[in-house]
Structures are given as structure tokens and as C-alpha cells.
Amino acid sequence: MSVFIYACTLVVKIFLLPLQVAKLLGLYRFYKRVIPYIMENISVWYNSQMNDKKRELFRELLRFSPRTGPLRLLEVGCGSGANFQHYPSGCRITCTDPNPHFKEYLQKNMDKSDHLVYEKFVVAPGEDLRAVEDNSVDVVVCTLVLCSVSNAPKVIQEAKRVLRPGGAFFFLEHVQANPSTWTYFFQHVFQPIMYYFYDGCDPARATWKHLESADFSDLQLRHFQAPFSSVITPHISGYAVK
Known part of the structure; x- marks a missing residue:
């Protein structure tokens, strides 16, 4: 990081000292x-901007359905259930989030998504999914989560x-911008603000490096620019096969 x-x-951190003390x-x-x-x-706005990208990504979910029975899907950091509209009919969903206060909003979105089967909501961080058994789901979904977890590789x-x-x-996920851009500069300068006002978000993470080093059998990953101007414009999307 440059001196500037x-x-x-x-x-920015000096201005945020009251929040640091409060924490x-x-x-x-x-x-x-x-x-x-x-x-x-925020998810309502984000979905309106990213609807086509999400639809394109989740179109691939059915490729991983078992030969018999419904698709078993685990969503990590489900939040309020902003992805439910894109999941295939009959999909059996388990949701996890470290914040129990999301459950009210999650239930509202689940009630609107009667094409899905809601299994359970587990209060747990993404780093500790002990409530979910080994080799037990067909698909894990993680969107706009790895920017704020304490240990993305875990x-x-x-x-x-x-x-x-x-x-x-x-x-x-939104990710770190090219270091030669102003977006990269503002990602680092605004990072303290994002942390406090967006639930621990770090807009400058090179998340794709963790995926590349995770030893999946196949990784389909692409970089793209989201259709809005922001420090979270640089994105990656795709899937990794166990």
C-alpha cells in the first residue's frame, strides 16, 4: 500500500474513533x-442491478442435481434470502448465518418462494458449519459473504x-480492483467505513486467490465489472467442483 x-x-480511521470505542x-x-x-x-437494489448475472450463474445449479431426489442446497451467509428467486423448483434449502436477527426477513422471503422446500436455519459462522454433515449437500452457495468473514479460506x-x-x-463476490485504478485507492480508503457500516465488509480482498488454492477438481471463475459505479464494482462469479 502506498504512503498516500x-x-x-x-x-478516515481517526474520524471513526467513536465507533471503534463503541465496539x-x-x-x-x-x-x-x-x-x-x-x-x-440493499439487496433489493443489488438484485435489480445484478439480476441477469445471478440468473446466468444459478442456471448451472441443475447440473449438480442428484439422479434421484431433489437438489440439496446449503446457503452460507444467507442474509435475508435474496437468492431464493433464482433457485430451481423443489430445491431443499438449509440456510446459515451468524446473525440470528436475519431470521425474520429470511422467513418473509421464504414465504414468497413457495417453489422451494425450506429445511432449517442454522445460526453459525461460515468458518464453523459443524451442524452440517460431511458430504451431505449437492451445492453450497455463497454470495457477498467472503468479503466480510474473518477467515475466507476456512x-x-x-x-x-x-x-x-x-x-x-x-x-x-465483489473483489479487489486492479492496483492501477482509482477504485483500488478508494477501496482501501473507505475500507474502515465499509467495515463498520456494512457488517465487517472489506472491499479490497483478492478472494479469487483463495478459490484458486483450495484444490477443487474444477474451477470455473470469471472476473467482471458490475453494472454500477462503486468501490464494489469489480466482481467474480462461478463455481468450483469438489
Whole structure:
């Protein structure tokens, strides 16, 4: 990181000192109750911009359906269920999220998605999916999650563990921009703001490197620019086969 980027980021961190103190004192926990409402509204906007990209990605889900029985799908960091409309009919879904306050919004979206079978909601971080058995699901879905988890490689390995042989890990994530761009600069400068106001989000993660080193049998990954101007414009999407 250049000295200029570091200096600008430091200025932002100084302005955010009250939030840092609030977190240390435990007062930041109230935000965990508010973030589901915020993310529910953001997801409506994001889906309107990314509908075609999501439809294209999740069209591939049926490739991993078992010969007998419905597709068994685990969504890690499900949030409010913004992906449900893209899942195939009859799909049996287990949802996980570390924030229990998402359940109210999740249930609302599940009620609207009567083409799906809702199995259960598990309160758990993506790094610890012990509630899900080894080799027990056909597909794991993870969208806009790896930017905010504490250990992205661990989340990927947990997804790989619960997948059956031949199952697939589907992902859609915003990632680090090219270092020669202004987007890269603003990703680092605004990172402290994103962390506090978007539930731990780090917009400057090179997430594709973790996927490339996860030793999947096949990795279908592509980089693209989302159709909006933001520090989260650079994206990756695709799937990795166990």
C-alpha cells in the first residue's frame, strides 16, 4: 500500500474513533439488530442491478442435481434470502448465518418462494458449519459473504467438506480492483467505513486467490465489472467442483 493510501486511510480511521470505542465497550452489538433491515433494502437494489448475472450463474445449479431426489442446497451467509428467486423448483434449502436477527426477513422471503422446500436455519459462522454433515449437500452457495468473514479460506474448506463428491461451490463476490485504478485507492480508503457500516465488509480482498488454492477438481471463475459505479464494482462469479 502506498504512503498516500495509508495516510488517507488513517484520516478516515481517526474520524471513526467513536465507533471503534463503541465496539470495544460492547455498544456496537445493537447494530447486529439493525443490519438485517439495512441489508434487506440493499439487496433489493443489488438484485435489480445484478439480476441477469445471478440468473446466468444459478442456471448451472441443475447440473449438480442428484439422479434421484431433489437438489440439496446449503446457503452460507444467507442474509435475508435474496437468492431464493433464482433457485430451481423443489430445491431443499438449509440456510446459515451468524446473525440470528436475519431470521425474520429470511422467513418473509421464504414465504414468497413457495417453489422451494425450506429445511432449517442454522445460526453459525461460515468458518464453523459443524451442524452440517460431511458430504451431505449437492451445492453450497455463497454470495457477498467472503468479503466480510474473518477467515475466507476456512469458509471455503468448510463448504468443500459438506459437499458430496462431484458437488459444487457457487460464488458471487465483489473483489479487489486492479492496483492501477482509482477504485483500488478508494477501496482501501473507505475500507474502515465499509467495515463498520456494512457488517465487517472489506472491499479490497483478492478472494479469487483463495478459490484458486483450495484444490477443487474444477474451477470455473470469471472476473467482471458490475453494472454500477462503486468501490464494489469489480466482481467474480462461478463455481468450483469438489
